[in-house]
Each structure stands twice: as structure tokens, then as C-alpha cells.
Amino acid sequence: MAASLDRQLLWLRTDLRVHDNTALAKACGAGPTLALYLISPGQWQQHDDAPCKVDFWLRNLKAMATELQALNVPLLIRSTPTWAQAPQVVAQLCQEHGVQQVHCNREHGFNETRRDAAVAGALEQRGVGLTSWVDATLFEPGTVLTRDGHYFKVFGQFRKVCMQRLQHSPPGIAMRPSVQAPLGIASDGVPDSVEGFAIPPARLREHWPAGEGEARRRLGDFIDARLDYYASERDLPSRLGTSTLSAYLSAGVISPRQCLQAALQHNNGELDSGNAGAITWIGELIWREFYKHVLVGFPRVSMHRAFRRETEALPWRHAPSELQAWQQGRTGIPIIDAAMRQLLELGWMHNRLRMLVAMFLSKNLLIDWREGERFFMRHLIDGDLAANNGGWQWSASTGTDSVPYFRLFNPLSQSEKFDHDGVFLKQWLPELRGLASKEVHNPAALGDLFGQVAYPKPIVDLKHSRERALSAFRNL
Structure with a gap:
């Protein structure tokens, strides 16, 4: 009977919900529960987490704090520069509040796994257990x-x-826990922002309501x-x-x-x-x-390494001006530029377009896919190491089960196929709204008339750059 009264700690990470939250359900089922969230801005910067993503985390954490309050689960906020201090902070909190068991939902990155092992070791020395649950995956x-x-x-x-x-x-599906008896522990307020991460524009925040x-x-x-x-x-x-x-x-x-x-x-x-x-x-x-x-x-993919080792020898080009043009959405290829401008404004990009812009950077420009992966993480509100790395390596033909190197999407034909009337292009490229639907996909084809449009000329010849990429892969 006494064991059921042992205090439990729910360590929240990327699991900001009360419904179908395995660790929350297990903790509340084991005894009186309090929750912890660690703010680690230095670690987030090392991981290239986007300011809009950090803002989204905080807004969702606020929403969850309200849900936890309704369950009488106090939420405690602690700050650490990086995860190196996590073992000490979690252990000290457990000691302060008499916690006997820590529950968390498993995270799968290399650094995350190493962090959890270090915390488990520190807790074990103090007689506190840590149990991680399968939650972010189906299996x-x-x-x-x-x-x-x-x-x-x-x-x-x-x-x-x-x-x-x-x-x-x-x-x-794990059920929402029942309301527990109050613990008499005051919850901490969730900050509106974190130093080093700017609050994103109102339009982006309104596009992604929290909760x-x-x-x-x-x-x-x-x-x-x-x-x-x-x-x-x-x-x-x-x-x-x-x-x-x-x-x-x-x-x-x-x-x-x-x-x-x-x-x-x-x-x-x-x-x-x-x-x-x-x-x-x-x-x-x-x-x-x-x-x-x-x-x-395959932990190497967490360490900025290609899944296919032989592709590490690809002769990536150092082309900073072309990389910048790609980043800013001014390559002169409308579908690429429209997609990048969508990313910059909304913190999100349509999945078909993610493949297109990734292939364009890694194949047509022959710029290292890691430059694109990093840029995406620094701007995506849905930035996820596994999905982002997997998608970039798929498109660059360096990853597991990736697209064959000779299958290189032509952005012009893709644009005509999937945005036939140019609706998406004109939404994000207002300078092209005066063009006819057939012209908007490739304004450079207008010749002398193109000079009347305030839009850059293509920074690369698609046919030549395709041959350059195929040659680079054949010579591996």
C-alpha cells in the first residue's frame, strides 16, 4: 500500500499532451505525480532548433500547464544551459520533493539517449529509478x-x-489520468520566450495555434x-x-x-x-x-554523416552565393523560390516541395545536403531530426532506401504538373502575378520580355547541372 504513495516525477520533453501520454499515464497510475520541463537554450542552439519551434514548444507547454493544473499535477520549470547539467538538476529536484521514480517518454537521437543514460545513472546513486516508455513511435x-x-x-x-x-x-491508447489529490506544490510559470530565440511574427504564430x-x-x-x-x-x-x-x-x-x-x-x-x-x-x-x-x-545519421558511406566522397561545391540565393528564395526557378518563401514565412513547407528544393540544392547546385538540412532545422516549426535527416538524405541519394541518383526531378515539369495554373507560385511570388499561367513556371523563357519582370534570372542551367550531378555520382 505504501508504494502507491511514493511520489512520481513526469519529465516532459517532446510529449506536450495529456491524452495518450504513456509516461503521464504510468506516473499517475503509480502514485502522486509532479511534472518537470527543462529549458536548455544552449542545447537547442546546438541542435539548430528554429526560433519558431521553440516558441511553439513554449506555447504548447503553457496550454499543457493548464491541463495539468486541472489534474492537480504541478509543473516545475528548470533551466540548464545544455543537457550536461540535466543529471544534477533532475536529481536535486527529486531530492527536494521526495520523488521515488521518474517517468519519461523515450527520445531516440544520439544526444537524447546519452542524456537519459546520464540522468538514470545520477538518479540510481540516490536510490531513485528512471523508466522510459515507448511513446513517440508505434513500435x-x-x-x-x-x-x-x-x-x-x-x-x-x-x-x-x-x-x-x-x-x-x-x-x-493511454487514457487521460484522473484528477489526483493536491500536492501542495506551486507550479512555475512558463516563460513567454527564451534568450537566443526570437519570438516569430504574428502571422506565423496565428498559423500554428497551440494546444x-x-x-x-x-x-x-x-x-x-x-x-x-x-x-x-x-x-x-x-x-x-x-x-x-x-x-x-x-x-x-x-x-x-x-x-x-x-x-x-x-x-x-x-x-x-x-x-x-x-x-x-x-x-x-x-x-x-x-x-x-x-x-x-544507424547512429551515424545523428552525427552529420551520410548513411551511404561512399557518398561522403562526393565533390560538393563551395558556392556561397548560390546557397544564399536558394536560402532567400531568389534562384530564378519559381517553384523553388515559392517553396523557400513559404518556409521563411510560415516555418513550414509542403512535403512535395521539400523534395524538390532538396534535390535542387544537392543535385542541380551540387551543394552538400547538410547545408540544406541545417537550414531547414533552423526554420522549420516541425523540425524533427529523424524526418528532416531522412528526407534530405533521401533526396540527395545519400540515405537509406533513397531515390536513385539518376532520378532527378525537373523543377519546371514538377511545377507544371503539381501547380498547373500557377496558383501556388503567384501566392508566394507576387512579382509574377501578371504572367499567364503557362508563363509563370519558367519566366526566363520569355526572352527579352522577361526583363520587364522584377524577378531574377535562373542561377543555374537545369540540363547542364543535371549532367554535372550524374557525373559526380557515377565517379564515386
């Missing part, structure tokens, strides 16, 4: 393996095993209104065809299990038959899962 990394016991390198094979597992034992209620509303709207058309409209950047849940998934404001459950309910419980939109979206959830497992199975 624990290391449990979805090839027949010879290795992590998968090919997505199709990984997906097949995941689907079989989901058919037989779909993951359950678990908003995440669940978006999920419901997507399932009810757009899931049926997801397979045919997800590649059209001018349409609201995607879920817009990536930022909420990245911050843990909603779980992949909640997303999967909603899709299955809509598709009569079917995983790989029935509604084409549901099947496709479930596949995207498994892609997300795949990259998190890759992060664990």
Missing part, C-alpha cells in the same frame, strides 16, 4: 527487424512487417473532410490536401497512435484496403516511423 525501435536481426534499410520491407504487426496487435485541442481539431477536420482525397491531392501545394499535423506530431501535442486510430476508424478498421486516402496516409505515418528506427539503428 519500440529494435523490435521491428529483418529475419537476421538487423534494422531495416528498405522502407517497403519495413512497412510490410509493420503492417503485419499492426494487423495482429495494434498499439493501445492539444487544436491538434485534435485538425486531425478531426482532416479525417472528415480531406482524408478521402489525400492520395490525389497531397502533392498539390495550392490545395489544403495534407493533415498539417507535422508540427503537432513533432512537439508531441498529438501522438502517432491517435492519428492511426482515427484513420482506421474512418476506414472501417482496414490497414491496406478500402479508402485510398487512408491507406496512403497510414503509409506516411509508417515512413515517419521508419526514419525514427533508422536513427536508432
Whole structure:
């Protein structure tokens, strides 16, 4: 009986929700619980976390503080320059409040794993336990393996095993805990900002409202209104065809299990038959899962290294002016520039366009994919190491199960195919709004008339740059 009264500590990280939060449910089920959130600006800067993402974290943490207050779970805020101080801070807090057990949801990056091991060691010396729970993934990394016991390198094979597992034992949803008796511990206020991370413009913040209620509303709207058309409209950047849940998934404001459950309910419980939109979206959830497992199975990708070792020898170009033009959305290739301007203004980019701009940088400009990966992380509100690294290495043909090096998307034909009428281009490139739909994809083709448009000429010849990239890969 006494064990049930032992105090528990919930260590919050990228799991800012009370519904289907495994660590929260386990902690509250084990005894009186208080919560901790560590603010580590130096560490966040080392990880290239975007100011808009840090702001999103803080806004969601405020929303969660209100939810925790309703459960009588006090939220304590502590600040450390980096995670190096985490063991001491967590151990001291446990000592101050008589905590016997710490609960957290597992994070899978190399630095995160090392941090948690150090904290566990410090707590063990004081007789306090630390339990980490599987929460950010559908399956624990290391449990979805090839027949010879290795992590998968090919997505199709990984997906097949995941689907079989989901058919037989779909993951359950953790219930919202019941209200506990007050602990008499005052909660700390969540700061509005953190030094070193500017508060983003109002338009960006308004585009991404905080809170678990908003995440669940978006999920419901997507399932009810757009899931049926997801397979045919997800590649059209001018349409609201995607879920817009990536930022909420990245911050843990909603779980992949909640997303999967909603899709299955809509598709009569079917995983790989029935509604084409549901099947496709479930596949995207498994892609997300795949990259998190890759992060664990192949730690080198957490360390700015290519998955395919031979591609480390690629002769990347040092072209700072071209890199800057790409970053600022002034390459002279409309679909690339429109996508980059969307990123700069909203902290987000349509997934089809992420592939296009990544291929353009790593192939057409032959600039190291790591420059793009870093720039994305510094601007994405949904920046996630596993997904961002996986996507960049896929596009650059340096990663696991990546696109073949000779498959290089032509941005002009992609623009015409997926934004046929130029709606997306004209939304983000107002200087081109006067052009006809057929002209807007490639204004340079206007010749002398192009001089009347205040838009840069292309910084690279697409045909020549394609041959240059193919030659670089062939010579590896």
C-alpha cells in the first residue's frame, strides 16, 4: 500500500499532451505525480532548433500547464544551459520533493539517449529509478527487424512487417489520468520566450495555434473532410490536401497512435484496403516511423554523416552565393523560390516541395545536403531530426532506401504538373502575378520580355547541372 504513495516525477520533453501520454499515464497510475520541463537554450542552439519551434514548444507547454493544473499535477520549470547539467538538476529536484521514480517518454537521437543514460545513472546513486516508455513511435525501435536481426534499410520491407504487426496487435491508447489529490506544490510559470530565440511574427504564430485541442481539431477536420482525397491531392501545394499535423506530431501535442486510430476508424478498421486516402496516409505515418528506427539503428545519421558511406566522397561545391540565393528564395526557378518563401514565412513547407528544393540544392547546385538540412532545422516549426535527416538524405541519394541518383526531378515539369495554373507560385511570388499561367513556371523563357519582370534570372542551367550531378555520382 505504501508504494502507491511514493511520489512520481513526469519529465516532459517532446510529449506536450495529456491524452495518450504513456509516461503521464504510468506516473499517475503509480502514485502522486509532479511534472518537470527543462529549458536548455544552449542545447537547442546546438541542435539548430528554429526560433519558431521553440516558441511553439513554449506555447504548447503553457496550454499543457493548464491541463495539468486541472489534474492537480504541478509543473516545475528548470533551466540548464545544455543537457550536461540535466543529471544534477533532475536529481536535486527529486531530492527536494521526495520523488521515488521518474517517468519519461523515450527520445531516440544520439544526444537524447546519452542524456537519459546520464540522468538514470545520477538518479540510481540516490536510490531513485528512471523508466522510459515507448511513446513517440508505434513500435519500440529494435523490435521491428529483418529475419537476421538487423534494422531495416528498405522502407517497403519495413512497412510490410509493420503492417503485419499492426494487423495482429495494434498499439493501445493511454487514457487521460484522473484528477489526483493536491500536492501542495506551486507550479512555475512558463516563460513567454527564451534568450537566443526570437519570438516569430504574428502571422506565423496565428498559423500554428497551440494546444492539444487544436491538434485534435485538425486531425478531426482532416479525417472528415480531406482524408478521402489525400492520395490525389497531397502533392498539390495550392490545395489544403495534407493533415498539417507535422508540427503537432513533432512537439508531441498529438501522438502517432491517435492519428492511426482515427484513420482506421474512418476506414472501417482496414490497414491496406478500402479508402485510398487512408491507406496512403497510414503509409506516411509508417515512413515517419521508419526514419525514427533508422536513427536508432544507424547512429551515424545523428552525427552529420551520410548513411551511404561512399557518398561522403562526393565533390560538393563551395558556392556561397548560390546557397544564399536558394536560402532567400531568389534562384530564378519559381517553384523553388515559392517553396523557400513559404518556409521563411510560415516555418513550414509542403512535403512535395521539400523534395524538390532538396534535390535542387544537392543535385542541380551540387551543394552538400547538410547545408540544406541545417537550414531547414533552423526554420522549420516541425523540425524533427529523424524526418528532416531522412528526407534530405533521401533526396540527395545519400540515405537509406533513397531515390536513385539518376532520378532527378525537373523543377519546371514538377511545377507544371503539381501547380498547373500557377496558383501556388503567384501566392508566394507576387512579382509574377501578371504572367499567364503557362508563363509563370519558367519566366526566363520569355526572352527579352522577361526583363520587364522584377524577378531574377535562373542561377543555374537545369540540363547542364543535371549532367554535372550524374557525373559526380557515377565517379564515386
